[in-house]
Amino acid sequence: MQPRKRAASGKPTRAASRATRWRTRSRNATVAARRLQRRAETRFPVITHIAERMVSVNIFDSATRLAAQCFLTAVPLVFVVASLAPEGVRKQMAASIRAVFGLSGAASDQVQAVFNSSDKELQSAVSVVGSVMVLLSATAVSRAMQRLCKRAWEIPRSGVRIAVWRWLAWIAGWICLLVVQEPVRSGFGVGLWLGIPLTFAFQAVVWWWTQHLLLGRLVPWLPLLPGALLTAGAMSALSVTAVFYMPRALNRALGEYGSAGSVFVLLSWLIVLCVAVACGITIGAVLAQEPFLARRLGSPLPDPQAPRPD
Known part of the structure; x- marks a missing residue:
């Protein structure tokens, strides 16, 4: 009976020792991770700056709002333009x-059925739904x-004096750019081999112009170039990915849930695109304000005492 008691009494001791070892390993791993983080922040401060800026921009919240505004604004605008444009522009x-x-x-x-509708059918649809939506939310996506x-460049709200015509010009520009997307791709x-x-290049020019226009020339052209290039690279990669993902997802959603399912798929993909835009512009702003590039691009340095943008 005595050996059994010793064996039974030995089990809690082994379990306690294993728990102690795991706690010790966990503490050691945490200390090592913090040491590695401090070392990385010392050697590569740009990583810390990017992380801090992305938190201040609130990437996912900003991207979700932007995607929602894009969806609500793009649909009525497309119907309005399709109802007024010539047949060749509509097909393009x-x-x-x-x-x-x-x-x-x-x-x-x-999509083809909608654009193959007659002018009277499109104008009727626009007069009931599209015109009201365009009047109420035409500039919502521009403001977003x-x-x-503004948040990416840490420009305070009071520092932006932007004319309404810039919002309208950005929307008009994107409508024109949408028409030429297919031949460019x-x-x-x-x-x-030439389309990619x-x-x-097309995306880089577009996002370079977008930042310059909507920031009201508060930031010179050259500092905006890194953000334009990063955003163009992300959007070009996603445009290639869309060919493999979107047709299957949309056709499956249409078959299982009807038009409502396609709305969710389209909105989800818009959120992915807007996250890529938000990350590209934000990271580009941080890189442009780093000392190495700031001296060469003439970037405005962040003011640590300036009030944060809303």
Whole structure:
């Protein structure tokens, strides 16, 4: 009986020793991680600056708001433009929308059916729904994008004096740019080997112009270039990914849930795109304000005593 008691009494001792070892290892790992973090912050301060700026920008919240405004604004604007544009422009817009989202199958057929409607049908739809939505929310997406750029560059709210025409000009510019998306992505008929570089260059120019326009020339052209290049790279990569993901997701959603399912898929993809935009502009602003690039680009340095943007 005595050996059994010793064996029984030995079990809690081994369990306690294992728990002690795990706690010790956990504490050692935590200390090592903090030491590694401090070392990384010392050697690569830009990582810390990027993390702090992304927290202040509130990337996911800003991107979600921007995606919602894009969805609410883009749909009525597309109907308005389609109802007023000539047939050739309407067909080109439909082709660009299919190219941007990589649509095929049932989703592509639905888009084509909308743009194949007669002028009277489109004008009737716009007069009931689209016109009211355009009047109420035409500049909402411009204001959301302006707030994102302002937060990325840590420009206080009182520091921005932007004219309303800039919001309208940005919307008009993007409508025009949407029309030419399909020929740019196809390399004007040459193929993807030319279309992908053209798409990157096209996106870089667009996002360079977007920041300059919506910031009201508070930041010079050159410091905006890193953010434009990063955003263009992210958007170009996602445009290639969309061809593999969006057709399957949209067709499956249409088959299982109808039009409501396609709305959720489209909004989810818009959130992904807006997260890429928010990260690209924010990281680009931080890199442009680092001493190495700031001296060469003439970037405005962040003022630590300035009030934070809302």
